[in-house]
Amino acid sequence: MDAAVEGRSAERLRITEIFHSLQGEADAVGWRTVFVRLTGCPLRCTWCDTTYSFHGGEWRDLDGILAEVASYDARHVCVTGGEPLAQKRCLLLLQRLCDAGYEVSLETSGALDVAAVDPRVRKVVDFKAPASGEQSRNLWANVEHLLPHDQVKFVLANRDDYDWAVDCLRAQALAERCQVLFSPVQGQLAPAALAEWILADRLPVRFQMQLHKLLWGDAKGR
Numbered sequence: 088m089d090a091a092v093e094g095r096s097a098e099r100l101r102i103t104e105i106f107h108s109l110q111g112e113a114d115a116v117g118w119r120t121v122f123v124r125l126t127g128c129p130l131r132c133t134w135c136d137t138t139y140s141f142h143g144g145e146w147r148d149l150d151g152i153l154a155e156v157a158s159y160d161a162r163h164v165c166v167t168g169g170e171p172l173a174q175k176r177c178l179l180l181l182q183r184l185c186d187a188g189y190e191v192s193l194e195t196s197g198a199l200d201v202a203a204v205d206p207r208v209r210k211v212v213d214f215k216a217p218a219s220g221e222q223s224r225n226l227w228a229n230v231e232h233l234l235p236h237d238q239v240k241f242v243l244a245n246r247d248d249y250d251w252a253v254d255c256l257r258a259q260a261l262a263e264r265c266q267v268l269f270s271p272v273q274g275q276l277a278p279a280a281l282a283e284w285i286l287a288d289r290l291p292v293r294f295q296m297q298l299h300k301l302l303w304g305d306a307k308g309r
Contacts, residue, residue, distance in 0.1 A: 106121070108122060118161075127140070130215070168195075212229055237266075241268065241269050248276075
């Protein structure tokens with residue numbers, strides 16, 4: 088095989104889906120966004136709503152992925168999963184998207200090292216609360232790699248999760264590094280309860296709900 092062809096064939100990722108929707112979370116909420124959902128995740132959070140991305144998927148080359156992204160004519164691109172960083176070539180995809188001029192965000196669990204992520208990318212690092220069942224997987228060294236445009240997300244299922252997240256917020260001085268997001272697990276923690284706790288404690292965090300679920304429920308490709 089020609090070396091150039093072989094090199095291009097190696098630049099592949101296993102993709103669960105690519106779709107066009109409104110960003111439902113983080114600081115780009117509401118913007119038209121192309122989502123590139125990579126297949127695979129080493130975590131098994133109890134409340135995961137994208138278990139269909141754990142297996143299967145289709146091998147796609149980077150040029151083809153970028154061509155499909157471009158077809159939607161959107162400024163924002165979100166690389167998500169699963170856990171996108173579980174595929175090493177995710178780093179190259181992020182770089183290529185940034186080079187193409189997109190506003191790029193990465194949704195990652197916080198369990199994998201983010202040090203090598205292109206600094207132009209807005210990292211949304213989802214540290215896992217106790218009720219997720221994956222608290223022990225949190226890689227707190229990732230805090231040192233957070234930039235001001237990044238975000239830390241805590242998805243919370245109950246009051247114990249909330250109290251734990253507040254302790255993390257303060258111990259890691261997270262609000263001094265970047266924006267911090269608190270979200271309720273749908274169907275487990277009443278959004279109004281979380282909002283009241285944040286107000287009572289006067290936390291420097293941003294409350295958020297998942298806009299796409301308010302609009303379309305749990306439909307795939309949304």
